[in-house]
Amino acid sequence: MTNWFRVACLAVGAGLAFASVASDDKAEPATGAATAGGTVRAGTVVDIKPNRIYLTDIEKAGDRLVAVGERGFVLVSDDTGKSWRAIGTPVVRALTGVAFNGDKLGVAVGHGGSLVRTEDGGDTWTEVPMDEAYGESLLGVTALGDGRFAAYGAFGQYFDTLDGGKSWTKRTILSEEFENHISQVVPVNGTLWMVTEYGTIARCDSECTDFVEVPSPYTGSFFGMVVAQDGALVLFGMRGTIFRSADAGATWQKIETDTTATFNGGRTLSDGRIILVGNAGLVATSTDNGQSFKIEWSPASRGFSALVEAGGGLVVVGEAGVGMLDTSALVTK
Numbered sequence: 001m002t003n004w005f006r007v008a009c010l011a012v013g014a015g016l017a018f019a020s021v022a023s024d025d026k027a028e029p030a031t032g033a034a035t036a037g038g039t040v041r042a043g044t045v046v047d048i049k050p051n052r053i054y055l056t057d058i059e060k061a062g063d064r065l066v067a068v069g070e071r072g073f074v075l076v077s078d079d080t081g082k083s084w085r086a087i088g089t090p091v092v093r094a095l096t097g098v099a100f101n102g103d104k105l106g107v108a109v110g111h112g113g114s115l116v117r118t119e120d121g122g123d124t125w126t127e128v129p130m131d132e133a134y135g136e137s138l139l140g141v142t143a144l145g146d147g148r149f150a151a152y153g154a155f156g157q158y159f160d161t162l163d164g165g166k167s168w169t170k171r172t173i174l175s176e177e178f179e180n181h182i183s184q185v186v187p188v189n190g191t192l193w194m195v196t197e198y199g200t201i202a203r204c205d206s207e208c209t210d211f212v213e214v215p216s217p218y219t220g221s222f223f224g225m226v227v228a229q230d231g232a233l234v235l236f237g238m239r240g241t242i243f244r245s246a247d248a249g250a251t252w253q254k255i256e257t258d259t260t261a262t263f264n265g266g267r268t269l270s271d272g273r274i275i276l277v278g279n280a281g282l283v284a285t286s287t288d289n290g291q292s293f294k295i296e297w298s299p300a301s302r303g304f305s306a307l308v309e310a311g312g313g314l315v316v317v318g319e320a321g322v323g324m325l326d327t328s329a330l331v332t333k
Contacts, residue, residue: 024030033095048086050075057095057265057306062103065310066122067317073219074108076122080311081324089116090127097140101147107165111152117165123293132170142185150184150192173211174202184224188233194247195222195235197233203249217243217252223264228289229272236263236276244290257284259295263317265306277304277316283330296330 010267055069061094065077067084072091074129075084088093095110106118108125111132116125130151132139139153147164156178159168173194180196192204194211199218203212222237228244234244235252240259243252259282266276274293281298298304304318307325316326 003131048073048075049087049321050084051321053212053304053321053325054094054319056094056192056321057098057105058308058315058317059098059100059154060107061100061121061312062309064121065315066098066100066106067322068098068108068316069321070094072114072116074098074122075123075322077315077322080313081315081322084322087122087125090126091116095150096138096153097329099141099143099149100151101143101145101164105147105164107141107151107161109141109153110226111137113138115151115165115168115314119164128160128165128168128231130168132159132168136152139181140184140185143209144187144192150185152185152194154181156182156196159184163223165233166172174200174213181221183222186227188227189231193225193233195225195237197221201220201235213251214249222264223262225242226266226268226276226290228268228274228286230289232289234266234274234286234290236261236266242276242284242290242293255290255293257295264304267307267309269309269314275307275314277307277318277325279303283325283327285327296332298325299331 055067058067063181065081067075070087073250074087074094075218077084087107091114093111095108100106104121109115112128113135115128115130117128118125133160136154141149141151141215143149143150149161149165151159156173158171158173161168180198180200182196185194186194192208194202199216201214201216203214204211220238225235228234230283233245240257240261242255244255247251257261261279261282263276263278268274274290275282281301284293286293302320305314305315307316314323
């Protein structure tokens, strides 16, 4: 099982997907649309309400916020999330992940092996054919610095690039038979950690010649990992699952959450708090480096997929598009 949010657009269907792209006098027009050959046709205008589009991931590109989601659209904000501008890319499949090296160079990935890159902070995007993905979904992308990225996803697919996403090399992960959906790859102190479905965890050294499987405390799907301010590793995933390791994965402690709702994304904030978000408006907050979490819910009960810290607040994306997360309005059940 893979991240619910990152496959949600497949279940929406073409008609319902278009229903979330709506006209609004206050919305910014989206420029660009998909064309044959992977070029962006300027001048195509589609008004998109930022709260009426499925969005799956959000990242910073310098001071800019960049969110990605259904039908290949990108939303950007230059005022810490107060207003948004929609931009078309050369693909029409849902984008599931985005990452930036600095404020200009970025890569976004998605369904059907879609991959696009930008060199101007997300204003324009170019499609990069990923023939070796064979049409399977890419579920995430991680920036590794110096023009290096890793893109990964369904059935154990893993690609890396050394030239800012212009060309990609497919790699075998763990074994030729490995077909778990890869949820996230996380840099940790010069190493890379990978989390996947069926509870698989793997680690790669600084040279990253091969990933090595790490004993896992869980057989269900992990959807992500964050590194606490004290260096502890915090895994999260389906059915309210959280595990914490204070010894680089040698042992794991299960953290009780009293919920079976799935965690889809997370972030360690500048003040040391860890925030995890998930289905049905789930928000979990830790102030002790992941040793315990307070479980709360957004009153709107709309699922969240990812979040980012901006302008002293939190910006979340998910079922209801993009918006500020008002932590004072969260409720307990």
